[in-house]
Amino acid sequence: MARFDNYELSLSTASDEAAALYRDGIAFMLAAWPGAAENLDAAIEADPDFALAHAARARLHAMRAQPSEARARIAIAQDKATATLSEREASHVEVLALAINGKSQDALKAALAHVERWPRDTLVLSLPLGAFGLFAFSGMAEHNQAKVDLCERHAAHFADDDWWFLTYRGWALAENGEVAHGRAMLERAIELRRHNANCAHALAHAMFEAGANREAEALIAQWLPDYDRSGILHGHIAWHAALAALERGDVDTALAIYDGTVRHSVSLGTPINIVSDAASLLWRLQAYGHAVPEGLWEDAADYARRVFPKPGHAFVDPHIALLEAATGDSAALGRRIAALDELVANGAIGAGAIVPAIGRAALAFAEGDNAGCAHILEPMTMDFARIGGSNAQREVIEDTLLVALMRAGEAQKARALLDRRLHRRPSPRDTRWLTELAA
Structure with missing residues (x-):
């Protein structure tokens, strides 16, 4: 019986449990929410030969600035990528391997080619996007436009209520000057999945672009308490509140946020x-x-x-x-x-x-x-x-x-x-x- 990820892409694992844990782990990762590591580790325990679970765990190590662990884990994923792996999964592992091993330009080229064939492979599609993605760190001056172009190119493959795609498409638009349009997408995305730190972060950016600093402070004050301090973006989202306070001249609040959450x-x-x-x-x-x-x-x-x-x-x-x-x-x-x-x-x-x-x-x-x-x-x-x-x-x-x-x-x-x-x-x-x- 075939097993699938969250976007109906087939998974080469014989374990229903491993597939379910992988789906949850990827969702947590794409939302920058705690729980991704635990779910992916459990997926690997359920099926030690599950190459994509090893690859996702490598990506998570890279996101957490653990390069040696990431390289070791992606090597395991490559070793597990036997002839039984689908073409899509083999390409998925190799794109992540390029990114994790510091071959950024090659990774960008490979990621763009991969999503031309499999646009709903969200972990690969996520690599060029965001403030620290492959486009942003490519050295190009027009990376904001490149992110918009990539999202628009593949928008037809995602439903109108896809919380992940709305998050990254909305953020790309807001950063590129289409602030109202992007913000509307981000507000829809956070309605669909409140436990989505990437969206709360992107919405803070959209509010910054709109000059809506009071709204950004209110959003963060209301949302951040539900996000555990172990969340990868906890301190950075608090920084946005400090920046908004400083923008209106409230130095004491900005310093208090810095001292209590950011440093x-x-x-x-x-x-x-x-x-x-x-x-x-x-x-x-x-x-x-x-x-x-x-x-x-x-x-x-x-x-x-x-x-x-x-x-x-x-x-x-x-x-x-x-x-x-x-x-x-x-x-x-x-x-x-x-x-x-x-x-x-x-x-x-x-x-x-x-x-x-x-x-x-x-x-x-x-x-x-x-x-x-x-x-x-x-x-x-x-x-x-x-x-x-x-x-x-x-x-x-x-x-x-x-x-x-x-x-x-x-x-x-x-x-x-x-x-x-x-x-x-x-x-x-x-x-x-x-x-x-x-x-």
Whole structure:
């Protein structure tokens, strides 16, 4: 008797129990909800030869920033991928293997080819999507559009009430400027499955894009208590609430959220989120003219260096550069910039020169050289997106440019940038700045 996944794709397992546990595990994984590991481990126990269960467990290890465990598990999946495996399942395992083994460009190409044949293979379709997906970390500037195009290309294969597809299609649209359309999809998705952290996260992004900060804070305050702290996005969703509080000038609330939920000593999230959330929130605080409490910079910088000891990540390195600049460690930042220059020259960082440039700009900004900071960043505004992440995460770079322009007396340029930003999304802070510049 044939067994199937949640999208009627056949599974090569002789165990009904393993298939059911796999279906639940994948659903939890796609919702970023606790329980995926336990269900997939149980599926493997029920059928130790179930290749896709091993592959999914490898993907989960990768999502949890456990690379050695992920590589070991995907090797088991490949070993279990015998001749009895279907063509779709064999391709599924190999796409995940490419991604887990760091062959990102090959993984992206293979994932796109795979979903052309099997568009409802959601675990593979999920790989290019999201703020940290293969498109975002491809080095391309137009990855938001690429995500929309991918979702629209395959939308006909998903029902109107598919909570997972609504989540990622809605998020892609909202990030790409179709905020109302995307937000409507996300609100529908969270109605269909409330226990969906990816959707709550995406909805916070859509509200950010709409300038609906109070609504974002209310959403997170109402939703987050039901999400266990072990959830991979718990601390990061709280960061969105801190960002919204800071946007309206409530520094005490932003710092309380940071101290209680976001910083590395309390968060159970992944290092990439913990480092980037800390760096961007603290940098914004200081750039907006607020004091960062003693010890927070050093604490965040020490953690970042410990979990990312070597340069080479287009999204992480700019955030560590902010920390090194803020702590006055110009020697460490100089070494990082030199290493990044070499990696860029060797083609090892697809995002290119923007990565070390952010480090140089951060150092200039921290040392009070606002004109120098603006001189570095202003010609590269179209390249900011190349580092990956989301609009909300990358806005810290544009904020740095904007504050540098204002402090350097470049009022006309600052007004032009603010006008463009307000055209893209309403922002109480930007409106205040524009009013101050007009005075």
